[in-house]
Amino acid sequence: xxxxxxxxSNKVTEKxxxxxxxxxxxxGHTALYWYRQRLGQGLEFLIYFQGNSAPxxxxxxxxxxxxxxxxxxxxxxTIQRTQQEDSAVYLCASKTYRGSSYEQxxxxxxxxxxx
Amino acid sequence: RKEVEQDPGPFNVPxxxxxxxxxxxxxxxxxxxxxxxxxxxxxxKLLMSVYSSGNEDGRFxxxxxxxxxxxxLLIRDSKLSDSATYLCVVNxxxxxxxxxxxxxxxxxxx
Numbered sequence: 603x604x605x606x607x608x609x610x611s612n613k614v615t616e617k618x619x620x621x622x623x624x625x626x627x628x629x630g631h632t633a634l635y636w637y638r639q640r641l642g643q644g645l646e647f648l649i650y651f652q653g654n655s656a657p658x659x660x661x662x663x664x665x666x667x668x669x670x671x672x673x674x675x676x677x678x679x680t681i682q683r684t685q686q687e688d689s690a691v692y693l694c695a696s697k698t699y700r701g702s703s704y705e706q707x708x709x710x711x712x713x714x715x716x717x
Numbered sequence: 718r719k720e721v722e723q724d725p726g727p728f729n730v731p732x733x734x735x736x737x738x739x740x741x742x743x744x745x746x747x748x749x750x751x752x753x754x755x756x757x758x759x760x761x762k763l764l765m766s767v768y769s770s771g772n773e774d775g776r777f778x779x780x781x782x783x784x785x786x787x788x789x790l791l792i793r794d795s796k797l798s799d800s801a802t803y804l805c806v807v808n809x810x811x812x813x814x815x816x817x818x819x820x821x822x823x824x825x826x827x
Contacts, residue, residue, distance in 0.1 A: 647814055
């Protein structure tokens with residue numbers, strides 16, 4: 603079936619502009635995550651949505667970052683007043699339970715470049 | 718101390734050889750463990766979950782040592798296509814947040 607999709611695949615923006623990144627999770631997956639990965643670095647957790655529960659925003663690096671999710675579907679990550687340090691790949695993942703454990707599947711990411 | 722730590726490598730492995738590496742985690746309450754594979758400029762992909770009794774999937778064997786708080790991945794009969802970064806993943810203290818290690822880079826050479 604269809605996997606996690608993200609758009610745009612690449613985004614180049616000028617410092618100070620706002621950007622909006624989109625994630626379409628796998629249908630039926632109730633949990634959705636956003637991560638950031640800078641070049642050559644590991645994944646940084648940003649935010650987690652689970653059903654109708656309040657999102658876990660503990661990984662958002664500043665108040666310039668926000669995310670929303672409509673029900674159990676699309677999520678958008680918004681970065682306001684972008685800075686060069688925001689340049690990274692932003693990865694979305696959705697989660698499902700399989701057997702006695704759960705598995706997370708990633709989208710292809712959005713590569714953000716702030717000039 | 719990082720929650721999940723890995724040797725960044727690279728591990729240079731002759732084709733056909735066996736390579737193994739570990740990952741340590743700090744939260745003794747962690748319950749779920751995974752290995753992901755990430756190719757250059759690609760998204761991470763689930764390689765295998767790690768179960769308490771250890772598990773094998775083809776040439777890949779994963780083991781969990783709760784007492785010493787580490788998991789391991791062993792790759793037998795390495796193929797050139799095994800070259801990638803292997804990410805150790807542990808569920809965080811909150812139970813739902815997965816914490817990723819920095820990855821171990823493996824380079825399989827002919």
